[in-house]
Amino acid sequence: MAYQKKELKKDIIITIKRLGINGEGIGYYKKKIIFIPGALPDEVVVAKIIKTHPGYIEGELVRIKEKSPNRVAFPNKVDPEIGGLELAHLSYDKQLEFKKDIVLESLRKYHPRGYQKYKVKNTIPAKENWHYRAKAQYQLEFSKGKTKLGMYAPNSRRLIDLPEMPTQSKNTQKTERLIKKLIDKYHMPVANWRKHFDGIKTVVVREAASTGEMQVTFITIGKKINGLKKLAQEVMKLDNVVSVFQNETDWNNPQIWGNKTIKLAGKNQIVEHILDKKFALSPRAFFQLNPEQTEILYSEAIKLLNLAPDQVLIDAYSGVGTIGLIASDYVKQVIGIESIPEAVEDAMHNVKLNHVRNAEYLQGSVEKILPQLKNSGVPIDALIVDPPRTGLAKSLIKTIMQVKPESFVYISCNPSTLAQDLVMLSEVYDVRVIENVDMLPQTARCEAIAKLVLRKDN
Numbered sequence: 001m002a003y004q005k006k007e008l009k010k011d012i013i014i015t016i017k018r019l020g021i022n023g024e025g026i027g028y029y030k031k032k033i034i035f036i037p038g039a040l041p042d043e044v045v046v047a048k049i050i051k052t053h054p055g056y057i058e059g060e061l062v063r064i065k066e067k068s069p070n071r072v073a074f075p076n077k078v079d080p081e082i083g084g085l086e087l088a089h090l091s092y093d094k095q096l097e098f099k100k101d102i103v104l105e106s107l108r109k110y111h112p113r114g115y116q117k118y119k120v121k122n123t124i125p126a127k128e129n130w131h132y133r134a135k136a137q138y139q140l141e142f143s144k145g146k147t148k149l150g151m152y153a154p155n156s157r158r159l160i161d162l163p164e165m166p167t168q169s170k171n172t173q174k175t176e177r178l179i180k181k182l183i184d185k186y187h188m189p190v191a192n193w194r195k196h197f198d199g200i201k202t203v204v205v206r207e208a209a210s211t212g213e214m215q216v217t218f219i220t221i222g223k224k225i226n227g228l229k230k231l232a233q234e235v236m237k238l239d240n241v242v243s244v245f246q247n248e249t250d251w252n253n254p255q256i257w258g259n260k261t262i263k264l265a266g267k268n269q270i271v272e273h274i275l276d277k278k279f280a281l282s283p284r285a286f287f288q289l290n291p292e293q294t295e296i297l298y299s300e301a302i303k304l305l306n307l308a309p310d311q312v313l314i315d316a317y318s319g320v321g322t323i324g325l326i327a328s329d330y331v332k333q334v335i336g337i338e339s340i341p342e343a344v345e346d347a348m349h350n351v352k353l354n355h356v357r358n359a360e361y362l363q364g365s366v367e368k369i370l371p372q373l374k375n376s377g378v379p380i381d382a383l384i385v386d387p388p389r390t391g392l393a394k395s396l397i398k399t400i401m402q403v404k405p406e407s408f409v410y411i412s413c414n415p416s417t418l419a420q421d422l423v424m425l426s427e428v429y430d431v432r433v434i435e436n437v438d439m440l441p442q443t444a445r446c447e448a449i450a451k452l453v454l455r456k457d458n
């Protein structure tokens with residue numbers, strides 16, 4: 001049923017039943033599901049209809065009539081519309097429950113074989129709930145005589161300037177603000193998508209928490225940006241900045257990062273320590289945002305793999321080689337597979353940095369390389385997959401089901417794709433346990449580790 005225009009404007013009263021996958025409150029209006037960001041279960045709220053879709057309604061919270069006892073104060077000095085704080089108004093113990101429930105909900109939705117028997121554990125809490133993010137990736141805008149450096153409001157082109165960001169590490173946040181001042185001081189060209197001006201589009205600051213080293217990357221539209229080298233020299237004078245890069249992109253690229261990265265000043269990489277290993281990181285290489293929780297995530301995953309000294313371990317989606325290098329102490333050989341060439345270079349550098357003798361890293365897609373390894377007779381005894389949010393390709397799942405590695409662990413940052421992938425995998429594997437680690441407090445993001453064991457009938 002199409003809603004009348006006046007119905008879009010009028011206030012409606014909704015009782016919130018539960019939280020959705022993105023942390024929004026969910027209720028019902030005239031039997032149709034309505035999503036209301038900022039509302040909590042058991043609250044009665046006044047909301048407005050923003051947009052109607054065939055299967056659901058988007059609502060906006062106007063006022064809370066009956067408040068949940070689990071509601072906590074949203075951090076002040078921050079625009080409530082900012083992304084990355086979707087659960088900041090919910091008490092931390094309830095955030096942890098939510099993250100477990102999201103996994104259970106995804107399992108119920110896609111119902112892989114035997115899912116009722118999976119042991120889904122309570123979410124392991126983060127030691128620090130605030131100021132944990134080791135990388136800030138802020139967008140830059142210059143309009144009406146003012147520079148803004150921050151994040152876009154979700155699904156919008158409204159850039160929110162971020163003088164404060166309570167989940168961001170204090171050093172990365174401070175460095176972003178100092179860089180903003182330098183951009184103003186040197187009248188740097190700022191990219192403008194409305195007028196298609198070339199210039200700086202994004203400022204990325206990444207910190208290695210253990211060494212304090214910081215790497216700054218200016219993502220630019222266009223190659224020649226007047227004054228960028230001079231700016232890089234000034235940025236190098238900021239506390240702890242040891243490496244400055246430019247990454248080049250163009251207006252046609254929908255991704256934040258472009259393919260070309262050029263060093264402007266300082267070191268090629270910064271070095272982070274996780275457990276007893278060191279990891280050199282170049283700008284484009286993936287690295288977990290919360291270094292303290294990363295130690296827990298990797299320790300738990302390696303424990304669940306239950307490795308043996310005669311095994312060959314495949315570290316699929318290996319990034320800079322983190323999990324495989326930490327696990328290399330427990331197996332005969334590690335083979336990592338990763339698509340981004342710079343990350344593979346970092347991984348090979350990290351092999352040497354850690355004096356590891358039994359690990360190698362291959363560049364390419366897991367979908368292509370795993371079957372090649374299988375066909376060339378490499379014994380795939382143990383497998384860890386840590387894919388992006390999209391999960392595993394069907395062709396890869398088929399290969400895994402043919403190879404049947406004895407030890408198999410799946411790390412997932414998206415419970416929905418995890419549950420979908422388990423539908424196929426559960427034809428061959430039972431899921432013994434799913435552990436959740438809270439990597440990103442105050443957000444709705446979950447990180448789950450599933451341990452799979454070969455079914456007896458295989």
Ligand SMILES: C[S@@+](CC[C@H](N)C(=O)[O-])C[C@H]1O[C@@H](n2cnc3c(N)ncnc32)[C@H](O)[C@@H]1O
Nearest residue numbers: 286317318319322338339340365366386387388
């Ligand atoms: C979630 S990250 C995990 C990285 C690493 N395991 C870690 O913990 O730091 C996923 C990684 O997979 C890589 N990747 C994405 N799709 C891929 C594919 N089809 N084949 C190989 N690597 C891929 C990304 O570049 C990224 O480094």
